[in-house]
Amino acid sequence: MPRPEKITGEFLEAVERGEEVALATVVSSPGPPLPAVGERVVVWSHGRRLASAGLGGWEETLAEAGQHALAERRSGTVTYTSEANEPLVAFLEVVEPAPTVVVIGAGHVGQAVARLAKMFDFRVVVVDDRPDFASRERFPTADQVIAGEFLAALRSLPIGPTTYVVLVTRGHRHDEVCLRQAAVSPAAYVGMIGSRRRVRIVLQHLAEDGVPAEALARVHSPIGLDIGAETPEEIALSIMAEIVKEKRGGTGESMKLASPKGAEA
Amino acid sequence: MRETYSEMHRLLRLGQRFAVATVIASRGSTPRKPGAKMLIMPDGAMVGTIGGGCGEADVWQEAMEALKKDRPTCMIVDLTEDPEAEDRVCGGQMDVFIEVMGPPVVRSQ
Numbered sequence: 001m002p003r004p005e006k007i008t009g010e011f012l013e014a015v016e017r018g019e020e021v022a023l024a025t026v027v028s029s030p031g032p033p034l035p036a037v038g039e040r041v042v043v044w045s046h047g048r049r050l051a052s053a054g055l056g057g058w059e060e061t062l063a064e065a066g067q068h069a070l071a072e073r074r075s076g077t078v079t080y081t082s083e084a085n086e087p088l089v090a091f092l093e094v095v096e097p098a099p100t101v102v103v104i105g106a107g108h109v110g111q112a113v114a115r116l117a118k119m120f121d122f123r124v125v126v127v128d129d130r131p132d133f134a135s136r137e138r139f140p141t142a143d144q145v146i147a148g149e150f151l152a153a154l155r156s157l158p159i160g161p162t163t164y165v166v167l168v169t170r171g172h173r174h175d176e177v178c179l180r181q182a183a184v185s186p187a188a189y190v191g192m193i194g195s196r197r198r199v200r201i202v203l204q205h206l207a208e209d210g211v212p213a214e215a216l217a218r219v220h221s222p223i224g225l226d227i228g229a230e231t232p233e234e235i236a237l238s239i240m241a242e243i244v245k246e247k248r249g250g251t252g253e254s255m256k257l258a259s260p261k262g263a264e265a
Numbered sequence: 266m267r268e269t270y271s272e273m274h275r276l277l278r279l280g281q282r283f284a285v286a287t288v289i290a291s292r293g294s295t296p297r298k299p300g301a302k303m304l305i306m307p308d309g310a311m312v313g314t315i316g317g318g319c320g321e322a323d324v325w326q327e328a329m330e331a332l333k334k335d336r337p338t339c340m341i342v343d344l345t346e347d348p349e350a351e352d353r354v355c356g357g358q359m360d361v362f363i364e365v366m367g368p369p370v371v372r373s374q
Binding site: 008012016027037038074075076077098 | 267270271273274277278287289290298299300337339360362364366367
């Protein structure tokens with residue numbers, strides 16, 4: 001069983017990867033037979049956990065408390081009292097995952113989206129099955145660049161309520177396969193590029209394949225706000241504008257004041 | 266806050282020795298909420314903040330002590346009885362947990 005430092009390391013690594021994770025640490029203890037201060041357990045929302053050696057029989061209890069904190073998304077202390085001893089106090093630590101834009105497709109549009117998303121302080125993950133495209137050179141500011149099969153890569157990523165998925169691959173086949181996965185995920189936003197005609201066909205395919213209508217209704221496709229975008233950078237701006245609008249809850253309309261009455265010539 | 270986590274991760278990977286002060290509970294009007302962290306290096310350098318000035322010096326002192334004794338500790342940072350409270354924006358209490366990370370010092374005796 002690992003040392004406390006190792007557990008904290010696992011926790012920090014999971015935080016960096018944007019995973020849903022909580023750390024429960026003993027911060028006050030009456031001493032043996034109860035676990036000592038510093039013993040800890042890290043728990044993931046999907047149930048995995050890793051405890052330090054000295055936690056003993058308390059692993060289960062603290063892991064459960066960690067899951068509870070994770071569900072509530074709140075850090076704080078929990079106190080266990082007994083008649084014979086001083087109380088045992090544990091600190092439950094939950095880190096809100098950083099808002100993340102997952103860019104599926106490393107072409108010109110993907111490149112511009114990755115650059116812009118970083119400017120807005122998103123964590124940026126880029127995926128493409130062409131290693132020449134999914135490269136550090138092309139995405140120097142991205143937090144993670146994955147060269148690999150689209151669906152496998154998407155499945156390997158933690159997709160949660162703070163994840164924004166942008167489907168801009170070079171082929172509709174790839175977009176469709178990924179959309180099938182992303183549409184039913186808990187992502188905050190799923191958008192797919194394409195012409196109206198193409199998009200209609202893809203959505204119809206998925207509907208016929210039994211993807212629930214509510215899931216498809218959440219998909220932003222064609223992607224972006226209508227600003228008349230033409231170049232990759234303009235398209236990226238249109239996509240990021242839509243993502244910011246979803247995140248902040250705007251209308252997407254021009255803020256220009258209506259002309260005062262009588263001003264019309 | 267995220268930068269403090271990254272730095273802590275980096276130091277752990279390097280096997281460096283440092284203290285971590287974490288706000289575990291707060292009452293009243295405190296500048297930072299549970300989870301806020303500050304790292305303290307054995308040379309006294311600090312990374313991150315648990316409240317910029319408000320009681321931070323006391324925490325630093327305790328952290329240096331913890332590093333010396335290689336022992337974790339809990340402390341209450343009272344921001345209400347601060348003699349300079351007038352020109353400070355906080356006035357609550359925080360519980361701060363301080364622990365030492367990394368390899369223990371080898372003492373030659």
